[in-house]
Amino acid sequence: xxxxxxxxxxxxxxxxxxxxxxxxxxxxxxxxxxxxxxxxxxxxxxxxxxxxxxxxxxxxxxxxxxxxxxxxxxxxxxxxxxxxxxxxxxxxxxxxxxxxxxxxxxxxxxxxxxxxxxxxxxxxxxxxxxxxxxxxxxxxxxxxxxxxxxxxxxxxxxxxxxxxxxxxxxxxxxxxxxxxxxxxxxxxxxxxxxxxxxxxxxxxxxxxxxxxxxxxxxxxxxxxxxxxxxxxxxxxxxxxxxxxxxxxxxxxxxxxxxxxxxxxxxxxxxxxxxxxxxxxxxxxxxxxxxxxxxxxxxxxxxxxxxxxxxxxxxxxxxxxxxxxxxxxxxxxxxxxxxxxxxxxxxxxxxxxxxxxxxxxxxxxxxxxxxxxxxxxxxxxxxxxxxxxxxxxxxxxxxxxxxxxxxxxxxxxxxxxxxxxxxxxxxxxxxxxxxxxxxxxxxxxxxxxxxxxxxxxxxxxxxxxxxxxxxxxxxxxxxxxxxxxxxxxxxxxxxxxxxxxxxxxxxxxxxxxxxxxxxxxxxxxx
Amino acid sequence: xxxxxxxxxxxxxxxxxxxxxxxxxxxxxxxxxxxxxxxxxxxxxxxxxxxxxxxxxxxxxxxxxxxxxxxxxxxxxxxxxxxxxxxxxxxxxxxxxxxxxxxxxxxxxxxxxxxxxxxxxxxxxxxxxxxxxxxxxxxxxxxxxxxxxxxxxxxxxxxxxxxxxxxxxxxxxxxxxxxxxxxxxxxxxxxxxxxxxxxxxxxxxxxxxxxxxxxxxxxxxxxxxxxxxxxxxxxxxxxxxxxxxxxxxxxxxxxxxxxxxxxxxxxxxxxxxxxxxxxxxxxxxxxxxxxxxxxxxxxxxxxxxxxxxxxxx
Numbered sequence: 090x091x092x093x094x095x096x097x098x099x100x101x102x103x104x105x106x107x108x109x110x111x112x113x114x115x116x117x118x119x120x121x122x123x124x125x126x127x128x129x130x131x132x133x134x135x136x137x138x139x140x141x142x143x144x145x146x147x148x149x150x151x152x153x154x155x156x157x158x159x160x161x162x163x164x165x166x167x168x169x170x171x172x173x174x175x176x177x178x179x180x181x182x183x184x185x186x187x188x189x190x191x192x193x194x195x196x197x198x199x200x201x202x203x204x205x206x207x208x209x210x211x212x213x214x215x216x217x218x219x220x221x222x223x224x225x226x227x228x229x230x231x232x233x234x235x236x237x238x239x240x241x242x243x244x245x246x247x248x249x250x251x252x253x254x255x256x257x258x259x260x261x262x263x264x265x266x267x268x269x270x271x272x273x274x275x276x277x278x279x280x281x282x283x284x285x286x287x288x289x290x291x292x293x294x295x296x297x298x299x300x301x302x303x304x305x306x307x308x309x310x311x312x313x314x315x316x317x318x319x320x321x322x323x324x325x326x327x328x329x330x331x332x333x334x335x336x337x338x339x340x341x342x343x344x345x346x347x348x349x350x351x352x353x354x355x356x357x358x359x360x361x362x363x364x365x366x367x368x369x370x371x372x373x374x375x376x377x378x379x380x381x382x383x384x385x386x387x388x389x390x391x392x393x394x395x396x397x398x399x400x401x402x403x404x405x406x407x408x409x410x411x412x413x414x415x416x417x418x419x420x421x422x423x424x425x426x427x428x429x430x431x432x433x434x435x436x437x438x439x440x441x442x443x444x445x446x447x448x449x450x451x452x453x454x455x456x457x458x459x460x461x462x463x464x465x466x467x468x469x470x471x472x473x474x475x476x477x478x479x480x481x482x483x484x485x486x487x488x489x490x491x492x493x494x495x496x497x498x499x500x501x502x503x504x505x506x507x508x509x510x511x512x513x514x515x516x517x518x519x520x521x522x523x524x525x526x527x528x529x530x531x532x533x534x535x536x537x538x539x540x541x542x543x544x545x546x547x548x549x550x551x552x553x554x555x556x557x558x559x560x561x562x563x564x565x566x567x568x569x570x571x572x573x574x575x576x577x578x579x580x581x582x583x584x585x586x587x588x589x590x591x592x593x594x595x596x597x598x599x600x601x602x603x604x605x606x607x608x609x610x611x612x613x614x
Numbered sequence: 615x616x617x618x619x620x621x622x623x624x625x626x627x628x629x630x631x632x633x634x635x636x637x638x639x640x641x642x643x644x645x646x647x648x649x650x651x652x653x654x655x656x657x658x659x660x661x662x663x664x665x666x667x668x669x670x671x672x673x674x675x676x677x678x679x680x681x682x683x684x685x686x687x688x689x690x691x692x693x694x695x696x697x698x699x700x701x702x703x704x705x706x707x708x709x710x711x712x713x714x715x716x717x718x719x720x721x722x723x724x725x726x727x728x729x730x731x732x733x734x735x736x737x738x739x740x741x742x743x744x745x746x747x748x749x750x751x752x753x754x755x756x757x758x759x760x761x762x763x764x765x766x767x768x769x770x771x772x773x774x775x776x777x778x779x780x781x782x783x784x785x786x787x788x789x790x791x792x793x794x795x796x797x798x799x800x801x802x803x804x805x806x807x808x809x810x811x812x813x814x815x816x817x818x819x820x821x822x823x824x825x826x827x828x829x830x831x832x833x834x835x836x837x838x839x840x841x842x843x844x845x846x847x848x849x850x851x852x853x854x855x856x857x858x859x860x861x862x863x864x865x866x867x868x869x870x871x872x873x874x875x876x877x878x879x880x881x882x883x884x885x886x887x888x889x890x891x892x893x894x895x896x897x898x899x900x901x902x903x904x905x906x907x908x909x910x911x912x913x914x915x916x917x918x919x920x921x922x923x924x925x926x927x
Binding site for chain 2: 225229343
């Protein structure tokens with residue numbers, strides 16, 4: 090009876106059906122989805138969506154990733170291990186005087202969609218619009234004292250600056266602000282690019298589709314004036330979570346992704362089949378900041394005690410999985426201004442920390458550290474908590490989500506900035522030291538200078554180094570500025586971190602020295 | 615019935631109004647300067663000030679809420695500050711993906727859950743019933759994120775049967791469905807258990823009813839009595855639970871959309887909240903809450919249509 094009822098509901102397959110089913114399942118297992126993938130397609134993961142196609146709204150590397158594929162610049166970064174630039178749209182670029190750069194464009198470089206040839210007028214339009222107040226350019230500061238572009242011929246022009254600006258070669262021209270867009274197309278679109286697909290491109294790829302919240306679909310640009318792009322199609326796929334991105338790479342859905350530092354050692358021990366990993370020192374800088382103006386830290390001996398009580402190697406081991414090196418400041422190796430060593434060694438000296446506290450007349454010190462809710466920084470805080478207790482410092486950890494955290498030190502968002510004690514932060518960076526020191530000048534107090542570090546010599550050096558043409562002198566200035574930061578007792582530098590990339594061995598990636606991908610130079614293996 | 619429906623619609627609108635207004639108040643009083651986050655570190659103080667003024671963030675909270683509802687009633691959800699495009703475009707691009715995910719999960723979980731529940735009731739107290747019970751409770755107990763991660767690893771990485779990320783190619787229904795498989799499995803599995811348990815209980819109660827006994831006495835085939843007469847009544851509680859359960863599915867969808875890197879209302883809200891992109895948060899929440907309230911309203915009305923006692927308020 091029971092069996093009869095069961096069979097009334099459960100199918101009763103014949104032996105032939107069972108064999109057919111088993112064969113179908115086996116066949117399905119033998120035909121992984123990745124096998125259908127076309128080798129001429131490149132899937133690259135991004136962790137967020139770039140904002141839009143207009144450089145006025147660009148704010149960081151996400152936009153650069155997209156712009157590198159669809160737009161061009163006078164000069165571009167060279168992929169490899171050394172920071173350098175190469176000519177792109179320009180046939181020649183000459184620093185004709187401390188405040189002028191003369192350029193000549195290559196002839197016959199075309200815009201897509203029938204917008205004709207790229208001319209010096211396009212370069213002028215692209216750069217000058219950042220200086221127009223009403224345009225609200227987010228990256229205007231990257232151009233420093235840039236004044237305007239003077240067009241001297243169809244293909245020639247002069248870039249004028251109000252005063253010498255060394256970072257023009259390292260940030261302004263080869264990065265976001267140097268992106269050249271089509272004057273005719275943008276003017277026809279009303280002066281700003283807000284369309285779902287850009288009206289005209291000149292890079293090796295063009296945008297075919299933007300699937301909001303999911304991916305950008307790019308295809309080879311048939312109007313590109315250089316050698317045809319390596320891939321017929323490039324998908325920029327938004328995968329927020331690093332672990333999910335690693336899984337997607339394993340599943341063959343992504344060809345190139347950055348991965349977390351936590352995966353590096355595991356992948357070194359067990360190299361993935363059909364994939365490779367490269368690890369680059371990053372440009373970011375992580376540090377523990379101390380609000381110098383907080384009454385608790387009035388005595389410099391207290392500040393120094395805290396610095397000596399933070400053991401950087403332990404933090405690197407626990408929070409950075411022992412794959413990142415200790416930093417010597419805010420400027421990474423390979424850049425002008427990198428210091429060979431810190432003034433206080435990275436290893437903690439608890440006896441010295443205790444002695445400094447005793448000298449300051451403090452028995453036990455209770456402090457608060459504010460951290461972002463990411464694993465790296467919360468682990469850093471926990472290691473600090475354990476280590477600092479040995480010197481008689483009780484550390485309370487307050488974790489914030491990103492929106493709340495990044496407003497902690499901002500005066501416009503309440504009075505919390507005045508009461509800050511310790512914070513753990515990571516700032517992004519471009520390949521010029523000025524980008525790092527810019528956040529720590531006195532003017533930045535109540536904005537990004539959460540340590541409220543104010544030093545007249547530092548401010549003066551920051552201004553002077555911008556215009557300094559001698560790299561050796563500039564190097565010395567930035568080193569000294571970091572000495573001043575450290576001497577204030579407001580900064581314990583941790584690391585620059587690493588950029589680890591996992592990629593299919595069917596592609597040859599091209600990256601900047603800090604490991605950020607330059608998709609326009611990717612090719613098939 | 616008309617009066618009842620009118621009252622429920624009014625109540626639904628009131629819920630939407632109160633929920634959104636409260637949410638708006640909470641959101642703008644949260645710490646976190648949106649201009650700092652939205653404009654990036656290189657933005658000048660002047661630009662940030664202009665942006666604040668443009669967003670209306672300098673106005674009192676009440677004024678902002680009134681302005682927000684004024685814009686909504688005028689059919690304008692505002693501008694997505696990240697993309698410089700209308701919020702409606704972002705929201706209505708995302709909504710179909712979430713709806714597809716939720717309805718796909720409901721569809722397969724209801725189909726399987728009802729079958730499992732009916733099967734259990736039909737075989738009550740047998741070892742098959744016990745296995746079905748263990749499976750159902752196991753499905754309910756398994757957190758969706760665990761199911762998502764393991765299904766991702768098993769079916770995506772090891773077997774490579776299904777894609778792990780994205781929503782599929784535009785205009786290709788097969789690809790879209792293919793990409794729905796794992797996420798809908800992850801958020802629907804627990805519902806299989808819920809529905810199976812509900813259907814089993816309802817079925818056992820129904821099988822004891824007089825009309826079922828009469829049908830049996832008339833000599834109707836067993837399968838017809840169980841699956842045509844009893845099941846038709848026994849699935850009603852499950853349908854009502856599903857109507858309200860869409861809210862729970864929406865919450866799970868947030869997680870599934872992030873794990874499987876799918877576009878949708880959930881991932882849009884997550885991204886916008888983190889980025890303090892207020893207009894998008896509000897637009898997406900308005901649609902999500904509206905969707906939930908509408909589903910609950912439909913469940914109420916269906917319930918009232920089937921059971922007149924519900925109309926007495």
